[in-house]
Amino acid sequence: xxxxxxxxxxxxxxxxxxxxxxxxxxxxxxxxxxxxxxxxxxxxxxxxxxxxxxxxxxxxxxxxxxxxxxxxxxxxxxxxxxxxxxxxxxxxxxxxxxxxxxxxxxxxxxxxxxxxxxxxxxxxxxxxxxxxxxxxxxxxxxxxxxxxxxxxxxxxxxxxxxxxxxxxxxxxxxxxxxxxxxxxxxxxxxxxxxxxxxxxxxxxxxxxxxxxxxxxxxxxxxxxxxxxxxxxxxxxxxxxxxxxxxxxxxxxxxxxxxxxxxxxxxxxxxxxxxxxxxxxxxxxxxxxxxxxxxxxxxxxxxxxxxxxxxxxxxxxxxxxxxxxxxxxxxxxxxxxxxxxxxxxxxxxxxxxxxxxxxxxxxxxxxxxxxxxxxxxxxxxxxxxxxxxxxxxxxxxxxxxxxxxxxxxxxxxxxxxxxxxxxxxxxxxxxxx
RNA sequence: GCCACGGUGGUGUAGCCCGGUCUAGCAUGGGGGCCUGUCACGCCCUUGACCCGAGUUCAAAUCCCGGCCGUGGCGCCA
Numbered sequence: 001x002x003x004x005x006x007x008x009x010x011x012x013x014x015x016x017x018x019x020x021x022x023x024x025x026x027x028x029x030x031x032x033x034x035x036x037x038x039x040x041x042x043x044x045x046x047x048x049x050x051x052x053x054x055x056x057x058x059x060x061x062x063x064x065x066x067x068x069x070x071x072x073x074x075x076x077x078x079x080x081x082x083x084x085x086x087x088x089x090x091x092x093x094x095x096x097x098x099x100x101x102x103x104x105x106x107x108x109x110x111x112x113x114x115x116x117x118x119x120x121x122x123x124x125x126x127x128x129x130x131x132x133x134x135x136x137x138x139x140x141x142x143x144x145x146x147x148x149x150x151x152x153x154x155x156x157x158x159x160x161x162x163x164x165x166x167x168x169x170x171x172x173x174x175x176x177x178x179x180x181x182x183x184x185x186x187x188x189x190x191x192x193x194x195x196x197x198x199x200x201x202x203x204x205x206x207x208x209x210x211x212x213x214x215x216x217x218x219x220x221x222x223x224x225x226x227x228x229x230x231x232x233x234x235x236x237x238x239x240x241x242x243x244x245x246x247x248x249x250x251x252x253x254x255x256x257x258x259x260x261x262x263x264x265x266x267x268x269x270x271x272x273x274x275x276x277x278x279x280x281x282x283x284x285x286x287x288x289x290x291x292x293x294x295x296x297x298x299x300x301x302x303x304x305x306x307x308x309x310x311x312x313x314x315x316x317x318x319x320x321x322x323x324x325x326x327x328x329x330x331x332x333x334x335x336x337x338x339x340x341x342x343x344x345x346x347x348x349x350x351x352x353x354x355x356x357x358x359x360x361x362x363x364x365x366x367x368x369x370x371x372x373x374x375x376x377x378x379x380x381x382x383x384x385x386x387x388x389x390x391x392x393x394x395x396x397x398x399x400x401x402x403x404x405x406x407x408x409x410x411x412x413x414x415x416x417x418x419x420x421x422x423x424x425x426x427x428x429x430x431x432x
Numbered sequence: 433g434c435c436a437c438g439g440u441g442g443u444g445u446a447g448c449c450c451g452g453u454c455u456a457g458c459a460u461g462g463g464g465g466c467c468u469g470u471c472a473c474g475c476c477c478u479u480g481a482c483c484c485g486a487g488u489u490c491a492a493a494u495c496c497c498g499g500c501c502g503u504g505g506c507g508c509c510a
Contacts (some may be wrong), residue, residue, distance in 0.1 A: 033474090034467035053468075070461095085469050105462060107442055113472060114444045114460045119502060175509090191510080216509045217433055223509065306506070331510035358510090376510085428501080 359400025
């Protein structure tokens with residue numbers, strides 16, 4: 001590009017008064033007072049006010065300032081001037097403007113005078129993402145993913161990438177999307193579970209931040225057909241170690257968000273987080289006695305439904321663990337507790353009534369694994385590829401899968417997962 | 433998938449119950465005009481809409497049926 005930017009909008013401060021600057025960005029808003037024209041220019045750093053005076057401006061500049069449409073991309077040059085009336089006490093007195101490309105009138109309001117419905121915003125998502133609130137949400141997401149990576153690197157984990165096109169159901173059970181794979185039928189992976197477990201025998205500690213696909217009927221505020229999972233698995237760890245790891249991980253995330261995202265939290269109307277660690281842990285059996293006390297009915301030895309979890313969250317706010325779930329309510333690879341085999345070394349990380357993560361100590365003995373598959377109604381023959389790794393020194397291991405968007409809901413305070421996923425996929429929505 | 437509710441200009445809404453007064457109101461946006469310190473700038477003019485299909489009726493945005501789409505709740509969700 002022949003025009004070089006000298007400053008970002010946020011770098012225009014009263015301190016550099018008098019400097020000649022070149023800015024690149026989008027025309028966010030304009031106000032025409034007759035003899036004065038104000039523009040708000042937006043770039044990745046934020047907004048800055050640009051002003052022109054009819055008396056001093058060249059006629060073609062003056063004309064250009066009123067004819068450029070909102071959301072057009074432009075370059076402009078001018079002089080920084082501090083001014084008590086200007087936003088942030090500073091503005092740019094424009095000397096020239098060069099429209100780079102023009103924009104049609106934006107279909108939804110970016111400035112915030114009329115709030116479009118979420119469904120409409122998603123139809124125009126790229127435009128919606130220029131608004132301050134979605135910007136704040138995805139900047140929080142960036143803090144979260146970078147905190148996750150640095151925390152796990154520091155703890156000896158390496159990042160891996162497992163295939164998303166697979167030949168058979170990874171675990172039976174939930175519905176998979178099928179795809180044409182040359183002359184065969186294949187499926188989209190619903191979880192890297194089996195790969196990450198096997199990888200502990202090669203790298204000990206692995207993690208993956210990647211997509212998972214679920215062809216479920218789910219039509220709720222917290223389910224999507226395509227999600228990003230943070231999957232972590234470590235050799236020579238049990239579920240207590242993994243919960244400790246999650247404690248550290250959440251702590252690091254919260255610290256970084258508090259440190260780096262004050263503006264974003266403000267934009268979302270959120271306070272800084274004050275959370276005590278370690279996070280509370282409560283067993284499944286303690287949960288059911290609370291439900292008994294509250295007179296809430298639940299399926300004995302079963303998973304907890306929405307009504308049950310909402311009732312529980314009246315007692316337990318924020319982040320907490322539910323541990324020691326019934327073995328029959330968990331997947332086949334969860335390790336039963338020795339001497340108490342109807343409970344397993346498993347946990348869910350909760351935020352209020354929303355499940356964020358789910359983890360367990362895994363079974364690393366092939367024969368026990370086969371027995372568990374059979375008792376869960378699965379055919380071990382269908383898992384031949386997976387079971388073969390267990391013949392060659394599969395270490396004791398444990399891990400968890402964390403829903404990135406669910407965590408982001410908790411951090412951003414949004415109650416619809418579609419708000420915190422850039423391009424959500426649900427039962428109906430396949431675009432944009 | 434089930435239940436409830438909804439679908440009005442680009443966006444957000446009023447009107448619907450109680451059919452005619454709707455030639456569909458308001459805000460925001462778009463176009464035009466006036467305006468020298470705006471920051472939701474102000475003022476004036478203007479533009480633009482009843483989801484689709486079938487039905488009841490002299491008459492349907494309004495009532496009935498179906499479809500599609502949406503919102504919320506639940507279920508499903510290793």
